[in-house]
Amino acid sequence: MPGNDSDNILHLDAIDIRLQETPLVAIDTRIEPGEILTVMGPSGVGKSTLLAFIAGFLDPAFSARGNVWLQGRELTRLPAEQRRLGLLFQDPLLFPHLSVGGNLAFGLRDGNSRRERHAQIDRALADIGLPGYADRDPATLSGGQRSRVALMRVLLSRPHAMLLDEPFSKLDMTLREEMRSLVFSRIHQENLPTLMVTHDEADAEAAGGRVFRLLPPT
Amino acid sequence: MGHFRRSRLFLMAVRFAPWLAMALLIVPVAGGLAGVIGPAFGWLPALDGHTVSLTPWQALWRQPGLVDMISLSLVTALASTLGALILVILLLGALLETRAFRAIQRLLSPLLAVPHAAAAIGIGFLLTPSGLANRAMSPWLTGWSYPPDYLFPGDPWGASLILGLVAKEMPFLLLMSLAALPQCQAQSHHRLARMLGYAPLTAFLKGVLPNLYPLIRLPIYAVIAFASATVDVAMILGPSNPPTLAVSVIRWLNDPDLDRRFMASAAALTQLGVTVLALLFWWLGERLVVKLMSQTLTSGRRNHGDRLIGGLATGLTWFILGLLGMSLLGLMLWTLAGYWPFPEAWPWPLTIGNWMEAADTAWHSVIQTAVIGLASTAIAMTLAIGSLESEIQYHRRMRRRTQLILYLPLLVPPVAFLFGLVQLQAQLHIAPGWFAVILGHTLFVLPYVFLSLSESYRRLDSRWAQVAATLQASPGEVFRRIRLPLLTLPLLTAAAVGFAVSVGQYLPTLLLGAGRITTLTTEAVSLAGGGDRRLTAVYALLQLTLPAIGFSLAIGLPKLLLRNRRGLQPA
Secondary structure (H helix, E strand, O other): OOOOOOOOOOEEEEEEEEEEEEEEEEEEEEOOOOOOOOOOOOOOOHHHHHHHHHHHHOOOEEEEEEEEEEEOOEOOOHHHHHHEEEEOOOOOOOOOOOOOHHHHHHHOOOOOOOHHHHHHHHHHHHHHOOOOOOOOHHHHHOOOHHHHEEEEEEEOOOOOOOEOOOOOOOOOOHHHHHHEEEEEEEHHHHHOEEEEEEHHHHHHHHHOOOEEEEEOOO | HHHHHHHHHHHHHHHHHHHHHHHHHHHHHHHHHHHHHHHOOOOHHHOEEEEOOHHHHHHHHHOOOOOHHHHHHHHHHHHHHHHHHHHHHHHHHHHHOEEEEEEHHHHHHHHHHOOOOHHHHHHHHHOOOOOOHHHHHHOOOOOOOOOOOOOOOOOOOOOOHHHHHHHHHHHHHHHHHHHOOOOOOOOHHHHHHHHHHOHHHHOOOOOHHHHHHHHHHHHHHHHHHHHOOOOOHHHHHOOOOOOOOHHHHHHHHHOOOOOOOHHHHHHHHHHHHHHHHHHHHHHHHHHHHHHHHHHOOOOOOOOOOOHHHHHHHHHHHHHHHHHHHHHHHHHHHHHHHHOOOOOOOOOOOOHHHHHHHHHHHHHHHHHHHHHHHHHHHHHHHHHHHHHHHHHHHOOOOOOOOHHHHHHHHHHHHHHHHHHHHHHHHHHHOOOOOOOHHHHHHHHHHHHHHHEEEHHHHHHOOHHHHHHHHHHOOOHHHHHHHHHHOOEEEHHHHHHHHHHHHHHOOOHHHHHHHOOOOOOOOHHHHHHOOOOOHHHHHHHHHHHHHHHHHHHHHHHHHHHHHHHOHHHHHOO
């Protein structure tokens, strides 16, 4: 059953992903607005495959059944760019050919005047504690700063739901705490249904939501 | 003790290899350019030129159509490079990570091995008024029972030349781009941009291309330099009156009037200037595009006519592929054709008479081509492997400047420095012949062999060598018993690439062999100027077959020899 149109629910409807008929991942659940569902499991168990399927990058070697619903739209038939999913990768992946502000502008939807876009970017930078960083080269930022810019870039593209792909695994311990609380608080603030894939128990604890455990194939 | 000495000998040889390679690349180019400067200013003792003057330049300026020649060279070079690059960019952008892309990739790679002259001859035959393209559409569609009257190839605007160059350069640029994609995190950036809502082509143009372009800049410059100075392709497809500047240089050089050599030298230097000018125009164009596009990059627009442009690119790529495929078919038919009147699309009856007739002389050319190809490939492979091994033994990665030296023979127009080499050759009383021709070929084979091999050589897991070293293997043994066997596949591929490059060479054979050495390429090009399509087609097809055999061996041998070593098999 698809969710009601007005509800911002990420509905994973009877999803079953197989590799040459070997079942890999099966999940059937609804993620409420602002809820963070954690998918856990050891590496090689198909966590990333699930994420790739939802995002629209599933390798043709896999076969998948089931539907993904978001705001009453069925996503699996749409190309990745039309799904309105915000994906936070393991690496910040800031574009090296653009400034920090340029990276944010890349995420920002078009439509406003150039001046308004600049103002939006300045506000966004202030929001993540990096005021005045617009013209900086992303290569000069620290790891934590890059992660914050990457988060803001995703949020500026106004996604309807979030996917987190081990987003804190490459940060060191102290930064990890900080990034977690920033990401989770933004997700709650924007009321986004979120699916997080991780192998770190601490991530699941901090998210505080349901945990879905994938078992190694037997 | 002998073990120890051998090992030192190996390390010494490896130490010298890069210097030898660099010398081989720099000395002939620099020497050749120097050798052309003297005669350009009237100084060539062998021909009684003892005074320095501007007479050759005055003679050159007086040549009718000089400006047309120069502008033809410039326009065809820039237009063909731009066309090939745009096709490659759009194709990558529209099809990256799709299944159709893999198919096109598989089809394009063997095209790289097709010699320029063979491709040009094939395209010329296909599109000429009485060519296969018109035959296939006549008379049922066009109503023609006689070939229509238009000039192609050889149209005065150089359109056929541009088309031929695009078809031949596109696979090269695509392959260089594919090799560079992982280096600029193309896949991650592309996915990221798409997740942010960008349509595939726009995501590529805004998120990937700005980081990819710097990595393929040198190959692009090499393409411009080649296109601005090509002789064989321009002779086959280009206009003849006036031709491009490079073709004129060769004509003047071959003029029975030896005094023309002074003017030809001045023209060869002018050709260098034309190539530099073409590169300069391109460089200015780069600046302009960067300036114009910087706002668009971050405008937030997610779709710039993606579907339309992507569809167009795909269509054009299939058109180019079809063009080359049809050209090949046309060549085959011509070699088997007896009487083949115009609107007939299929020659009937088929005959092997053309092959029998060509067999005697063609056989001779096949042998010469193969000998030169094998010898130059062997030298180039030795130097390339030695240089790469020295990087490992002495922990010195090639710097950007050294990379530029590698591209030297591809950036300096061969017509300029080879001609100078010929002058030097005469000056130093070195008889033209095998030695000079093989070295001349090596000059062009080495860069391609090196580029083809370097990625795999540098990426080979260094732990293999460490394991072997802890088992008491000397550096020489590690090289011979570990590195070389593990690299069987890339080594064979590099050798096949090198052989193909040698087979395709026209100018080095023509100039350094002083007409005494003929290869399939020199024969095919000179036949293409005549009227005998059947014989020309035989030579073009043979010219195409030799590299194809090379690549088949490179793929087939490991499958056979290493059938019990699955880890070393081609994927």
